[in-house]
Amino acid sequence: MTKLYDKSLVELHNLLASREITATDLTRATFDRINETEPKVDSFITLNEEKALELAKAIDLKGITDSNVLAGIPIGIKDNIVTKDLRTTAASKMLYNFDPIYDATVMDKIYQSDMIPVGKLNMDEFAMGGSSETSYFKTTKNAWDHTKVPGGSSGGSAAAVAAGQIPVSLGTDTGGSIRQPAAFNGIVGMKPTYGRVSRYGLIAFSSSLDQIGPLTRNVEDNAYTLNAISGFDAQDGTSSGRSVPDFTAKLTGEVKGMRIALPKEYLGEGIQPEIKAAILEAADTYRKLGAIVEEVSLPHSKYGVAAYYIIASSEASSNLQRFDGIRFGYRSENIETLEDVYVKSRSEGFGTEVKRRIMLGSFSLSSGFYDAHFKKAGQVRTLIKQDFDNVFKNYDIIIGPSAPNVAYGLGENIADPVAMYLSDLLTIPVNLAGLPGMSIPAGFSEGLPVGLQIIGKHFDEQTMYQAAYAFEQATDFHTKKPVILGGDK
Structure with a gap:
């Protein structure tokens, strides 16, 4: 049988629809590929082989x-999305034995589309991190260079x-956790508008910022997947009732007359020179395609x-108050009092980065500091949205760029939380404003992929896909493959 692992979603569909292969053939080939490559990449926490074959x-x-x-079509699921009877850990010791009794809404939609979930993917613990190194279970490696991080928190999903x-x-x-790992791994990652995809069944990190989205190797595959998982959900109070268009409808390669903004702040200090050059070259590509590209400012x-x-x-x-050692998840064995249950279970169950953010958040919300910190941050958020x-x-x-740098070495920044946080400076404003954002391959620096970030208006993912597809068709970056996929890089 021909190699299936390097084919796109649409190519696989054509083989399935023409009956050249069966879904069973494809599923078995997928697990063969996972078993072959997992020791090098470490993407999965839990596999779902028996149910997938059924x-x-x-x-x-x-x-x-x-x-x-x-x-x-086989699909992998980040391990903070609840899956019925399939272990869901959020990459944390706190949920090391959690087997949910219901499916997230996106899982219902995946099953309705007849997709086949093959397993749960590694991530930063509770999605808190930018390198997938805070996982309790394993450290995922970058697909292009196994000595580099895959990005985070959706590092397993991207790699x-x-x-x-x-x-x-x-x-x-939540702050770039689809787009940054997509950029680091040279693939397409879409963070939809806040409310476009239901968050019901997503283990919450930051409820006003979190959003589920697809990662694929090309734009068309991504658009088809977003079609399937989007839509109103009465179980999610923040879900939008807006109708869902066909996100593949504008994949024509045509962007003539489109007006494109390039913020000067996105190409300033701290951006690697080769990344800046790649983004300026991408802007020229759009100009050659007939689009109007002009510099703007996003001052806040x-x-x-x-x-x-x-x-x-x-x-x-x-959100993390619910993990108390009482109802589900990890409970310390070294307990004598009720207070021990809470304190020791949380102290032993949460990792360092999660504890750091709980402490930072608790301080920001505490009496005497709420106005100076949380309230002020909310006001700044409004200014960013107005920009x-x-x-x-x-x-x-x-x-603009998806990240200020390409993938860095494993262990290089994990001890420096400020450096880790600053690596999200180009993606965070999109989440604060509730906008859709995506990353597509746009070049290489130091032999590693560079991502172009495309930001759209609220609920206008269709135009973003149109622009992304036009760039993809005019360049060959999406055709480049890492060595593990048969490429020469």
């Missing part, structure tokens, strides 16, 4: 039509796709990191 056989019996592009273990995965993005974006870490940590300190609103009065999309 689903595949049922899909084969039902048959796969030309119109159902996602039927029979698994880039290494050809799976054609598509789900990640989550420099305050984004400070505001984000106050807001996100405050919401995290509240975007002003730009979008005259422009269709905003472009």
